[in-house]
Amino acid sequence: xxxxxxxxxxxxxxxxxxxxxxxxxxxxxxxxxxxxxxxxxxxxxxxxxxxxxxxxxxxxxxxxxxxxxxxxxxxxxxxxxxxxxxxxxxxxxxxxxxxxxxxxxxxxxxxxxxxxxxxxxxxxxxxxxxxxxxxxxxxxxxxxxxxxxxxxxxxxxxx
Amino acid sequence: xxxxxxxxxxxxxxxxxxxxxxxxxxxxxxxxxxxxxxxxxxxxxxxxxxxxxxxxxxxxxxxxxxxxxxxxxxxxxxxxxxxxxxxxxxxxxxxxxxxxxxxxxxxxxxxxxxxxxxxxxxxxxxxxxxxxxxxxxxxxxxxxxxxxxxxxxxxxxxxxxxxxxxxxxxxxxxxxxxxxxxxxxxxxxxxxxxxxxxxxxxxxxxxxxxxxxxxxx
Numbered sequence: 209x210x211x212x213x214x215x216x217x218x219x220x221x222x223x224x225x226x227x228x229x230x231x232x233x234x235x236x237x238x239x240x241x242x243x244x245x246x247x248x249x250x251x252x253x254x255x256x257x258x259x260x261x262x263x264x265x266x267x268x269x270x271x272x273x274x275x276x277x278x279x280x281x282x283x284x285x286x287x288x289x290x291x292x293x294x295x296x297x298x299x300x301x302x303x304x305x306x307x308x309x310x311x312x313x314x315x316x317x318x319x320x321x322x323x324x325x326x327x328x329x330x331x332x333x334x335x336x337x338x339x340x341x342x343x344x345x346x347x348x349x350x351x352x353x354x355x356x357x358x359x360x361x362x363x364x365x366x367x
Numbered sequence: 368x369x370x371x372x373x374x375x376x377x378x379x380x381x382x383x384x385x386x387x388x389x390x391x392x393x394x395x396x397x398x399x400x401x402x403x404x405x406x407x408x409x410x411x412x413x414x415x416x417x418x419x420x421x422x423x424x425x426x427x428x429x430x431x432x433x434x435x436x437x438x439x440x441x442x443x444x445x446x447x448x449x450x451x452x453x454x455x456x457x458x459x460x461x462x463x464x465x466x467x468x469x470x471x472x473x474x475x476x477x478x479x480x481x482x483x484x485x486x487x488x489x490x491x492x493x494x495x496x497x498x499x500x501x502x503x504x505x506x507x508x509x510x511x512x513x514x515x516x517x518x519x520x521x522x523x524x525x526x527x528x529x530x531x532x533x534x535x536x537x538x539x540x541x542x543x544x545x546x547x548x549x550x551x552x553x554x555x556x557x558x559x560x561x562x563x564x565x566x567x568x569x570x571x572x573x574x575x576x577x578x579x580x581x582x583x584x
Binding site: 239242243247250256257258265266267268269270271272273274277283285286287289290293 | 385388389391392393395396397398399400401403404471472544547548551
């Protein structure tokens with residue numbers, strides 16, 4: 209990796225926490241009013257009507273599991289990958305909404321923010337994708353390890 | 368632009384392990400979501416939404432149609448006199464009609480409440496199925512708005528005369544995609560107080576309620 213500082217333990221940890229906090233905020237603000245979130249999903253018109261409620265029920269809690277996992281450092285690599293995948297899907301959803309000329313609430317943070325989809329939102333998402341990507345990469349492996357081996361848990365490293 | 372490989376270089380275990388890990392996260396989250404939602408359905412309206420399961424397929428909102436047994440005709444959708452927010456009060460023939468709230472989104476309605484509305488002609492009942500299905504038998508008083516025809520005809524939806532009544536939409540049961548889509552189109556066309564009868568025509572017939580044959584008068 210050329211940009212090694214990006215994979216220092218501190219930077220990675222920071223990225224995990226930032227992503228975790230954003231996801232916690234996103235999840236919690238949706239849980240308050242699932243019905244409203246279901247309507248926001250509907251407004252995107254990108255999935256079958258029958259599945260919209262299912263998404264409204266599960267998505268916020270998946271975000272919360274991701275947040276807890278990243279903040280507490282439990283299976284954080286799995287959580288970071290899921291976060292990245294979700295962010296990519298969300299971004300594509302916003303891009304498709306903008307491309308279709310829809311002027312709708314993003315629903316990214318439930319009803320807590322009334323931000324609409326647009327280029328600014330896409331830029332925000334790309335920023336979050338970058339942060340989540342660093343969290344996915346994780347800290348660089350120690351020099352004597354085979355490149356590509358994921359980091360060990362801190363507990364293991366001290367034994 | 369954001370097409371970077373997700374597991375670039377840092378995961379020797381392969382795509383299988385990556386997907387398993389992600390599935391675990393999603394699974395845990397979904398489980399919590401369903402659990403929380405089930406709690407919500409048990410306690411009060413306004414918390415939790417119906418989900419796919421049993422015969423209660425994909426209603427759009429949390430608020431089932433709320434009965435007004437006390438005759439107050441409450442217009443607050445979050446006020447319910449019923450412990451189960453999804454239960455529809457059966458109410459005798461003389462009972463006041465259940466309230467279909469104006470929420471800016473469709474709500475779900477059950478067969479007992481539909482029967483009350485049909486008996487009292489208290490709602491504009493719309494059959495969203497194809498014309499030939501409608502002609503072969505439909506709920507008394509229902510008009511036929513085949514979704515395939517009206518979806519592109521926004522003017523027709525906007526000019527729909529409900530006579531100041533709420534709208535009840537049904538289709539052929541199942542996941543009731545037609546009713547749900549038509550309900551949303553009506554909302555976008557400026558109507559409100561729209562209820563979707565998910566059970567649809569098959570359930571209506573099974574319940575032994577009367578039907579009418581023939582074309583729209």
